[in-house]
């Protein structure tokens with residue numbers, strides 16, 4: 556279901572014309588549909604209904620507190636990967652019992668923050684981390700619930716930069732050493748083993764790698780239980796892919812995924828935890844930008860827009876494809892041209908699309924970049940001294956700025972000249 560559609564000749568987000576938001580907020584900006592966010596969360600939640608389960612939104616995909624609160628109110632927990640994300644989740648009203656802490660490099664300071672504020676579990680990724688957590692927890696007189704992330708050495712068949720479950724990736728402990736590491740955890744003070752964690756990558760467009768990994772998790776559960784460990788939770792990670800191209804892309808659905816989970820691990824009586832990020836927010840957000848110039852090169856035409864790689868880095872970083880559509884609906888017999896869609900940043904890498912077929916465009920026209928909700932705003936920077944762009948949320952016929960555009964002064968006044976100047 557698409558929440559960004561043409562109505563009366565202009566693209567709307569739910570019931571709000573995007574041109575109206577652009578006139579008030581200025582371009583470029585990120586725009587999220589709350590109905591889409593809730594719909595995607597509920598697809599997962601209801602697909603897993605027949606099993607004891609909890610969905611933890613992987614908030615690194617988009618971490619604005621308005622998004623977190625919307626999902627938390629609908630029943631989502633949060634998967635955090637830093638002390639900053641933990642604090643954001645708490646600030647959005649998420650209770651500690653609904654926060655799981657993932658990541659390979661948790662510092663002692665971050666462990667203290669999470670233990671102090673309450674935490675459902677740490678997903679531990681190495682022996683030294685386990686040792687550190689044991690020491691920190693013991694020092695403050697607490698017991699830290701942990702799962703241990705295993706690395707199943709499975710090819711997720713996704714982009715190498717977002718594959719996380721192969722033996723050459725930095726994540727988890729090799730599954731071959733799992734028994735040894737769980738035995739070590741059981742002996743350490745201040746820790747309580749509660750389960751197994753696995754996350755093999757992002758933007759998975761096939762279920763088979765999940766099947767392979769979850770079979771290994773099921774087998775390991777039986778082995779660890781026989782060794783005397785209490786395995787009551789299985790954190791199965793996130794990673795379900797989304798359609799970035801309106802045609803051709805056909806990723807598995809949450810129902811397909813849930814059926815696989817039931818088949819592979821449903822018999823174990825564990826609570827199932829999942830950590831979707833991209834699936835929930837990816838297609839619930841767009842980037843809206845205005846064309847500054849239409850420039851004719853020697854043998855191609857450039858649309859130079861006011862959004863750039865610092866606002867949306869996915870095309871430059873991963874070669875990612877985003878559908879680009881005009882906000883004004885093209886007339887039926889519109890002429891199409893091939894454009895390179897580029898930003899103003901002084902790098903040729905600041906290219907969103909090459910030779911993209913679009914109806915003839917003029918300076919001042921608005922364009923929407925689709926599937927920009929995940930790993931968009933959160934990866935933005937101020938490269939070229941371009942202030943972070945605002946985030947806006949719609950709900951029915953209302954919209955609200957959920958992160959303001961900083962002024963140039965806000966941005967440059969963060970610099971401090973040394974006192975010896």
Ligand SMILES: *Cc1c(COP(=O)(O)O)cnc(C)c1O
Nearest residue numbers: 613657757793794830831832833
């Ligand atoms: C990034 C990440 C996720 C979310 O991945 P998506 O592809 O956005 O669903 C879940 N769990 C962990 C541990 C992650 O690092």
